[in-house]
Amino acid sequence: MIDDLSDIWVYLARDPLFGLTLTIVAYLAADRVYRRLAMHPLANPVLWSVIVLAGVLWATGIPYDRYFEGAQFVHVLLGPATVALAVPLYRALGTLRQSWHGIALALPVSVVVASLGAVGLAVLFGAEDVSVASVAPKAVTTPIAMGISERIGGLPSLTAVLVILTGILGAVLGPPLLTLLKVRDPKARGIALGAAAHGIGTARAFNESPETGAHASLAMGLAGVLTAVLLPLVW
Amino acid sequence: MLPWLALLLVFQLAGEAVRHALGLPVPGPVIGMLGLLLALGARGAWGRAAEAVPEGLERVTSALLGHLSLLFVPAGVGVMTHLSLLATEAVPLAVALIGSTLAAIAAGGVLMVRLERRP
Missing domain, CATH: 1.20.5 (Single alpha-helices involved in coiled-coils or other helix-helix interfaces)
Incomplete structure (x- = not known):
């Protein structure tokens, strides 16, 4: 009986369906807890899905590459999802017309602070060159950041991890920080979250209000394009 | 909904093609996003502002972006x-x-x- 069960387990663990199912189930559970806890920033569903999945893989000895054979079917949707951001961005263009003078200054400043601030602090605290290049594009969305990292001599996979960590940090610490600084305007909160914490900050911003989310999408898109054009030029 | 998902993929693919052809540092999906943005803008300027975002595109977009967080989990x-x-x-x-x-x-x-x- 035990042998039968372990045979079945060995078989299932090799199937790509395992990684795919595990990812979606872990995310649904994390998302349910997140909503049950009134979307408390520390209950961030990306953070807890990653912790639970990494824990399960570590405990069962399944290598990341085998997990990713299944999980890639979720990962590949990041491409069309990035293109789909044009829709909230298009809607936000109306507000861009009203508040362009604020965004025109706040956004580039935020982008420069996020990128060069990270580089400066990493160098100051003695990080190696490859880590410095990997951390430079961490504030923009994963596919853009990995492309930039490769171009300036970083490790794209390390960048992916730093991007996720940045997004989680931004989503967890950003809203309370903005409230502390008395930034209550949904436009300002969205721009700040999208520019500094890409898609994860944008997902968090959509939890506050559609207006906050639209501005975060706008900021994330503009920050991605700005960083992709500027960083390889100044490196 | 499927034709609109195909449209998103076509824009992404076109973005990749433009990136390779011109050797741009900007990733393909971002160029695709800018392309779709231009297309929506052109459609709106054509005097269809009231229905500028087609309903099917709206549906596939909210399905993808409604669970945006999930898509970051594998990476x-x-x-x-x-x-x-x-x-x-x-x-x-x-x-x-x-x-x-x-x-x-x-x-x-x-x-x-x-x-x-x-x-």
Whole structure:
């Protein structure tokens, strides 16, 4: 009986369906807890899905590459999802017309602070060159950041991890920080979250209000394009 | 809904093609996003502003973006393959991530509020 069960387990663990199912189930559970806890920033569903999945893989000895054979079917949707951001961005263009003078200054400043601030602090605290290049594009969305990292001599996979960590940090610490600084305007909160914490900050911003989310999408898109054009030029 | 998902993929693919053809540093999906944005803008300027975003596109977009967080999970689990590098560089990387993210959010939010208040 035990042998039968372990045979079945060995078989299932090799199937790509395992990684795919595990990812979606872990995310649904994390998302349910997140909503049950009134979307408390520390209950961030990306953070807890990653912790639970990494824990399960570590405990069962399944290598990341085998997990990713299944999980890639979720990962590949990041491409069309990035293109789909044009829709909230298009809607936000109306507000861009009203508040362009604020965004025109706040956004580039935020982008420069996020990128060069990270580089400066990493160098100051003695990080190696490859880590410095990997951390430079961490504030923009994963596919853009990995492309930039490769171009300036970083490790794209390390960048992916730093991007996720940045997004989680931004989503967890950003809203309370903005409230502390008395930034209550949904436009300002969205721009700040999208520019500094890409898609994860944008997902968090959509939890506050559609207006906050639209501005975060706008900021994330503009920050991605700005960083992709500027960083390889100044490196 | 399927034709609109296909449209998103076509824009992504066109973005990849433009990136390779011109050797741009901007990734394909971002060029695809700008392309779709231009297409929506052109459609709106054509005098169809009231129905500028087609309903099917609206549906597939909210399905994808409604669970945007899920799409970051597989790459995020990749943290387990970099645990040793992350451990040796934990202090500089943690300081860099936390410091720059807080500073960027504060700078962006406060500047926006200051500039919005002006008439």
